[in-house]
Structure formats: structure tokens, C-alpha cells
Amino acid sequence: MKTDRRFPATLRALHELLSSMRFAIGLLTILAIASVIGTVLKQNEPYPNYAFEFGQYWFQVFATLGLYDVYHAGWFIAILAFLMLSTTLCIIRNAPGFVRDMRTFRSKASERSLAAMKHTALIEGHADLAAVSGYLQRQGFRLKTTARDDGSTLIAAKKGSLSRLGYFFAHGAMLVICIGGLIDGNLPLKAAEWLGQVAPETQDLPQSQIPAISRLSAGNLSFRGDVTISENKSADVVFINNGPGYLVQELPFIVTLRRFNVDYYSNGMPKLFASDIEVTDKASGKVTQARVEVNHPLVVDGIAIYQASFGDGGSPLKFKAWNLDHPQAAPVDIDGISKANQPLVANGRDFRLELGDLRVFNVEDMSGNNANGGSLRDRMKDAREVTRARQLKNVGPSIEYKIRDNTGQAREYLTYMSPIQQDGANYLIAAVRREVSQPYDYLRIPLDDDLSIDRFMRLRAALANPALYDEIAAQSGAKAMQGNAISPAMRQEFETSVKWILARFAEGGFDGLQTFLEQHVPADKRADVAQTYIKILQGAIIDVMNVADRHAGLPAMKQDGAHYRFLLDSLVAASALKDYGAPVFLQLTGFTQVQASGLQLTRSPGKNLVYLGSLLLVAGILLMFYIQERRLWLLIKPGSMRLAMSANRPNPDLDRDFSRHQDALQQLARGEDGHRPNA
Structure with missing residues (x-):
């Protein structure tokens, strides 16, 4: 029976892929893009807001991709998990070699290998072993001296080994940050949702009527929710937008808003707003009083209370x-x-x-x-x-x-x-x-x-009251007669026109007059007839106002430009009210x-891990890029010394250091007046 060797080979290939740098960089790129989306697109808004903004098609596309809650989306959490796996495998694969390299001095280097190095030199003469060792120690090297069978002595020296710790710090930082992200991503809640143990509520119900399947206990690992509290009112839950609905998160305490404070600029824009709150622990009854301002939260039992917004509290x-x-x-x-x-x-x-x-x-x-x-x-x-x-x-x-x-x-x-x-x-x-x-x-x-x-x-009521039309028309006719606008024979016809126009306007406003023109007046005459109607209406509106005031027992309105503008504006408003569509004007x-104060409450235990990981990442970068590892070998033989140097990242500094050490060791070999170069 033959053994199938493909399966182990497949595992090795998978291990190589998962622990490779290209795989980790690919995951980091996706996370970076997702983070940009999560920053640009406002997260955890109610779904109707997104549907209104993007339209139904793109709303569905973005909802399927989980872009409305990027940092808690299943694919985002999966990428974090794979990044942790990749980083862990990379550390496991490379850590033993790095640790071994940090501990060893490479004291078995042969003369041939030293001579083959890029930075190497043969120094004639003989120097005292103690003098050479003292010089290297003053330069910050740690030494290991080995006497060989051929009578030679090899000094293996190194410094800057801490740069190797940068690798562990940087990769460890990625692990710590991912763990923090997974904690705040609330894996247990996601798992409960996938298993059907938790489901968002989609109906607008009173808090007390929300079913248990849509409620989260006070021991929930992490959450970010909002609540609006009116002055002198309390809340012991927050609401978490979750897909098409919401979840209710129980709190271990009761938040009471005692007073909301807001200051405004002279133009009415808010300048400062803050909430004076009381937090009462449900278990102990301990009361904590504090003022919460923007960027100055109150932290109670690991839950941060932020000032997020303000609004009406039921006035x-x-x-x-x-x-x-x-x-x-x-x-x-x-x-x-x-x-x-x-x-x-x-x-x-x-x-x-x-x-x-x-x-x-x-x-x-x-x-x-x-x-x-x-x-x-x-x-x-x-x-x-x-x-x-x-x-x-x-x-x-x-x-x-x-x-x-x-x-x-x-x-x-x-x-x-x-x-x-x-x-x-x-x-x-x-x-x-x-x-x-x-x-x-x-x-x-x-x-x-x-x-x-x-x-x-009062004017609008008069316009809509046919019982006043005769009086209004008579006043308009008399005024027209006085101004010689009409003859006595035309007065009756003019007053009839006034009443007819008032009735049409009261029935349909300007749109009613326009509809009549379109139905009964030839197109080539509509402009002239419309102009006549408007002139009659604009003249009669003065009389409508006078009659309305007289029946109300009030003095007549002044006759000037400002008050005539009021009447013309009233015609426009009365016509517009025809399309108002309400039985009453409130x-x-x-x-x-x-x-009311809008508070955001968050529990994010992974936040501190993310901060720690960020510090480790900075420390790792500093160690890797600002501390350079140097290795130096000095093979001392009677009458000569072979000097060789190497670094983990060759650069011009290595050339200068090599020349400096070569000159110093040559002086020691010549023993000029017992001179010892300064450190």
C-alpha cells in the first residue's frame, strides 16, 4: 500500500502561505481599505437613513457587504482572525532562529570565511589581548574569546542585538491589536446571532415590550449604544443599531439626567453643551455625580459615558x-x-x-x-x-x-x-x-x-365668504367709477366680474383661475384675459380687507405701499394654502x-489592548530601524590580526565604523608609546 504524500505537501504549502509576509501584507491591505470605508461611511445608522441616501439598489449591495457596521462584520472579524494566525505562525517559524542568533557569538568562524567578508583587513603586528578586549568593550561590544588549537585566538564581538527584539515587538503588537479588535468585535454576540440566539427587533416597541431575544445582558463583553434622556428622567438601557433593527443593552446602573447645559454663539450656533448626570449602581446603590462634556466622558464600571448630542425632550x-x-x-x-x-x-x-x-x-x-x-x-x-x-x-x-x-x-x-x-x-x-x-x-x-x-x-375668511361679495363688489365699483375706470353703464358688469373672480379665487386660488383660462379662453387671448383678472383681483383685495375690518369692528387698514404689499402677499399665501392639504393651520x-441629552455608552475592553499594541508597534519600529546590530571578529595570530565586520543592514555607517576600528587596532598593534585610542 502506497502512502499518499500529497496531503503533507498540501499542509506544508498552506503553512508557507499563512506564515508568509505577502499573505499578511494582503490581509493588512484589506483591513486598511475597510478602515477607510468605516471612517468615511458613518457607521451604525438606522437602515432607512442609508436607503434614503444611496437608493434601494446600492443600499442592498452595501448591506450585503456589511459596510454599515464594518468593524463588526463577519468578514472583518475573519480577516482579523486570519491575520492573528498568520502572525502567530510567522513568529513560531522565525523566533527560534532569531533567539539563537541573539544568543550566539558565531565564534567558530574560520580564517577563510573572515577573509571572504566584504569588510575585512589584515593588520600586521601583535597587540596585547587585554588591550584589544578593553578597546572593544569600551566601544560597547560584548565579547567571547576562544583560544584555538593552532595557537590563534578568536575574539567574537557583537552589539545592537536588541534590534532583533523589534521583530518580536512588531509582530507581537499585531497579535495584541488583533486580539483587542476581536474582543471589541464581540465574538460571543456574533456567534449568538449566527446561532439564532440573538435577533434584532425591527418594530418600534416600548422598551418594556421588547422580547428577550433582542435584549443583551449587562455582562455583555463589549457594546456601543445610544440613549436619549430628558431632564429629570432616567434610563437603564441603551439601544444598539443592528442591521435592519436594534438590540437593547441592559446596563448595570441607572443614568439620570439632572440638567442639560448649552451655550450658544451670538448667531445661535451651539458653543458648548454638557450634561449633569447621576449614575446609580443597581447592585450597591452607589451614586456617582458628574458633568459629561464632549471629549470628557465619565467612566463607570468600565463603561464610558460620552456626550454625543442633544435635542428636544418632550416639551x-x-x-x-x-x-x-x-x-x-x-x-x-x-x-x-x-x-x-x-x-x-x-x-x-x-x-x-x-x-x-x-x-x-x-x-x-x-x-x-x-x-x-x-x-x-x-x-x-x-x-x-x-x-x-x-x-x-x-x-x-x-x-x-x-x-x-x-x-x-x-x-x-x-x-x-x-x-x-x-x-x-x-x-x-x-x-x-x-x-x-x-x-x-x-x-x-x-x-x-x-x-x-x-x-x-380675517382677509382669507372674507375672500371665502360669498355673503360679503355684493358689498365688496359695490365698493370696488364705486371706487372704479370715481377713478373714471368704468362708465356707469359698465358698473353692473364690472361688479359681476369682481364677484365671479373672487369666487373662482376662493375656490381654487391662482391655479383655479389658470385652469378656467385653459378650459374656456382661446390660447391667443389667455395672456390678456389673465392680466385683466389679476388687475381686478389686485384692486378688489383692498375692498375685501376694508369690508372684513368693518365687519370685525376694526379701523380700516392704512393705504400705503407697505400695506398694499401685505395685501398682495396675502393673495399669494391664500392661494398657496389651497395646496396645504391640512384641515387646520397650526x-x-x-x-x-x-x-434631552443624547448619550453614547461604550464598553470596549479591547481598547487598552489596542493602545498597548500600538506602543509595542512603535517600540518595535524604533528597535528595528534605529538600533543596528554589529558583529566584529578579530583573529589574533603571532605577528598579525585578521579583522572582519558585518551588520544586519549594511550602510555607509558600517564603512566608517570599520575604518575607525581598523585604525585603532593598527595603533594597538604597533604599540605606539603605549597609546590607546579613546572610546
Whole structure:
């Protein structure tokens, strides 16, 4: 029976591959590329964020490759494991030779081998053995002297053997760093996921309802999770983004946010934010109080608590709800809490009001100079001249919310609380979008002299009230007669046109008038007819305002350019509200801010190993590149000496050292006045 020799040969080839430098360099290259990806691509974000940014196709590709959590991906951990194996095999293969080379003096070198070296010389004369040994020792060499049978004496000397330790330090550093990476990669958790013992939760559930399979114990080896805590609230878990869902990590303590502190620059940008927290140990009840700032974490039981972000913590809000379907109805006061849902009843229909974050500071570029069209002015479609300088300004509080009907359909809204001034006029800004992926469509509601929207809403109610059209038309007709714009015979027809245009505008805004023109007016006459409609509407809007104020028992509005601009802006806003898509317009009128702190908690026991490995790597590089091994042989025979030198990395320094030692030994051999060269 023949023995199959291929299997041992295959093992030897595999061993050679795994322990080779080219294999280790290949693995390091892949790790370097992966680290670049992990640095450039923000890690551990919720999957919907990536899907929105990259699109569905590339989102799936990147998710399959594990690029959203590179450092915990299975292939990354596997590469670390193979790199450890490669480094270990390399050390095992080379360490015995290196250790042996560090310990031996190579004292069996023959005269022929010494003469064949590149740096060798024959020195005539005879020097005292003690003098030669003393000189070499003063030069930092360690010696081994061997007397030979032929009467000669060989001095084998060496220095700089510690450079060999650089190899062990550098390779050991790779091992230590990989071990640290594997520890922080949390192999037990990965194994539990692969075995189906741990699975992320994909539904948005209350923390208490999350199943055990999605919860991690406080003894978990390593983790990095986030939690948002409102003032005077506590948390004893953090949430870890994991693929399409999340895991809940139990903590061995309770974190309570006592106070959140934030300072702002004059333009509203945050300058400093910090959290005053209390950490209560669950087992002992020990309480630790500290302030956590950016780059100044608190470490408790091996868990570092970092200040990561801040935001709204559920602030009580006050709204004034203006009925858009029935403009004549009085506004209703509504209370709410940000980041919460509540029922909303409007016009006998049930809706769901889903309130988002309250943002007290909104720093916007008000110059309209953003190259990407991203300034607030641009987003409000303000077609005024673009200035050169950026004008960062805090435009005040805002709230995002959704109004969802009983079929589940919803639009998202944004409204600002404070007036925003543009070219001398003040506006209340609101916005709407049908999908989160779409940009907002902005709406500017002009404010009256009291910085209120009451006059605009009164004007809009009058526009939508047919009972006032006769009075409005009569006032418009009388004004036209006084200005000789129409004859008495045309007054009735003019007033009818005014009422008709008001009705069409109240029904569909400018788009309603445009639709009528397209359906009933020949294309070659549309521009002239449209111009006539606009002139009538712009003239009648003054009378609409006067009638509305008179019925409200208020004085008439001043007749000047600024107030006429208010009326024209009101026409634009009233038309835009036709596409607002909400039963009510919610005006934010007040709030009581409750702040929340975003904390990131990490347990990374491998971090210290990575630091240690980095120090070992630096030490190894210094030893290998800044300490050079030198070996010197001196074969002393009656009447002559054979000098030879070598180094682990030949360089010009070796040439100079050889010449220096040769000259010194020649002087010793001549014994000139008993001179001994200085060390």
C-alpha cells in the first residue's frame, strides 16, 4: 500500500502561505481599505437613513457587504482572525532562529570565511589581548574569546542585538491589536446571532415590550449604544443599531439626567453643551455625580459615558388651530407635547397629530447665497437679488409634525414661531411635504402691524365668504367709477366680474383661475384675459380687507405701499394654502422647553489592548530601524590580526565604523608609546 504524500505537501504549502509576509501584507491591505470605508461611511445608522441616501439598489449591495457596521462584520472579524494566525505562525517559524542568533557569538568562524567578508583587513603586528578586549568593550561590544588549537585566538564581538527584539515587538503588537479588535468585535454576540440566539427587533416597541431575544445582558463583553434622556428622567438601557433593527443593552446602573447645559454663539450656533448626570449602581446603590462634556466622558464600571448630542425632550406646546375648511370659524387653542401623538378632531373628522422635535434654535443662511440653493430664502422660493455674504441668523423656534387621516395617509408640516423679516416685511413661515424624501414647499404668511396673522386670516375668511361679495363688489365699483375706470353703464358688469373672480379665487386660488383660462379662453387671448383678472383681483383685495375690518369692528387698514404689499402677499399665501392639504393651520404660540441629552455608552475592553499594541508597534519600529546590530571578529595570530565586520543592514555607517576600528587596532598593534585610542 502506497502512502499518499500529497496531503503533507498540501499542509506544508498552506503553512508557507499563512506564515508568509505577502499573505499578511494582503490581509493588512484589506483591513486598511475597510478602515477607510468605516471612517468615511458613518457607521451604525438606522437602515432607512442609508436607503434614503444611496437608493434601494446600492443600499442592498452595501448591506450585503456589511459596510454599515464594518468593524463588526463577519468578514472583518475573519480577516482579523486570519491575520492573528498568520502572525502567530510567522513568529513560531522565525523566533527560534532569531533567539539563537541573539544568543550566539558565531565564534567558530574560520580564517577563510573572515577573509571572504566584504569588510575585512589584515593588520600586521601583535597587540596585547587585554588591550584589544578593553578597546572593544569600551566601544560597547560584548565579547567571547576562544583560544584555538593552532595557537590563534578568536575574539567574537557583537552589539545592537536588541534590534532583533523589534521583530518580536512588531509582530507581537499585531497579535495584541488583533486580539483587542476581536474582543471589541464581540465574538460571543456574533456567534449568538449566527446561532439564532440573538435577533434584532425591527418594530418600534416600548422598551418594556421588547422580547428577550433582542435584549443583551449587562455582562455583555463589549457594546456601543445610544440613549436619549430628558431632564429629570432616567434610563437603564441603551439601544444598539443592528442591521435592519436594534438590540437593547441592559446596563448595570441607572443614568439620570439632572440638567442639560448649552451655550450658544451670538448667531445661535451651539458653543458648548454638557450634561449633569447621576449614575446609580443597581447592585450597591452607589451614586456617582458628574458633568459629561464632549471629549470628557465619565467612566463607570468600565463603561464610558460620552456626550454625543442633544435635542428636544418632550416639551409642552401651545397651538392656535385655524380652520382651513371653514375660514369664518374662530381659532381653537390646542395643547400638545413634542415627540408625542394625540387625537385631532377637525370639521367632524378624526385625525392623528404626530408631533416631532421642538427646535428652539434654527440657524439659517438668510442671504440667499448658498451655492446649492439651500438657504432659507431659496427654499422659500424668494426670487430676489442674491447677495455675496452669508448671513447666518437664528430664526427662532420651529416644530415639525404630521397630520394623519383615518386611512393612514399623512403629510409632514413645519412651522416657525417667530416672525422672519425679508426686505422690510415680516412673515410667518410654514412648510409642507408629502413624503419625507421630498423637500419642503415653503409658505409665507404676511404679518400685520402687530406681527400677527389675525388680519391675514380675517382677509382669507372674507375672500371665502360669498355673503360679503355684493358689498365688496359695490365698493370696488364705486371706487372704479370715481377713478373714471368704468362708465356707469359698465358698473353692473364690472361688479359681476369682481364677484365671479373672487369666487373662482376662493375656490381654487391662482391655479383655479389658470385652469378656467385653459378650459374656456382661446390660447391667443389667455395672456390678456389673465392680466385683466389679476388687475381686478389686485384692486378688489383692498375692498375685501376694508369690508372684513368693518365687519370685525376694526379701523380700516392704512393705504400705503407697505400695506398694499401685505395685501398682495396675502393673495399669494391664500392661494398657496389651497395646496396645504391640512384641515387646520397650526400656529405655534408658546412652549415650555424640556431638553434631552443624547448619550453614547461604550464598553470596549479591547481598547487598552489596542493602545498597548500600538506602543509595542512603535517600540518595535524604533528597535528595528534605529538600533543596528554589529558583529566584529578579530583573529589574533603571532605577528598579525585578521579583522572582519558585518551588520544586519549594511550602510555607509558600517564603512566608517570599520575604518575607525581598523585604525585603532593598527595603533594597538604597533604599540605606539603605549597609546590607546579613546572610546
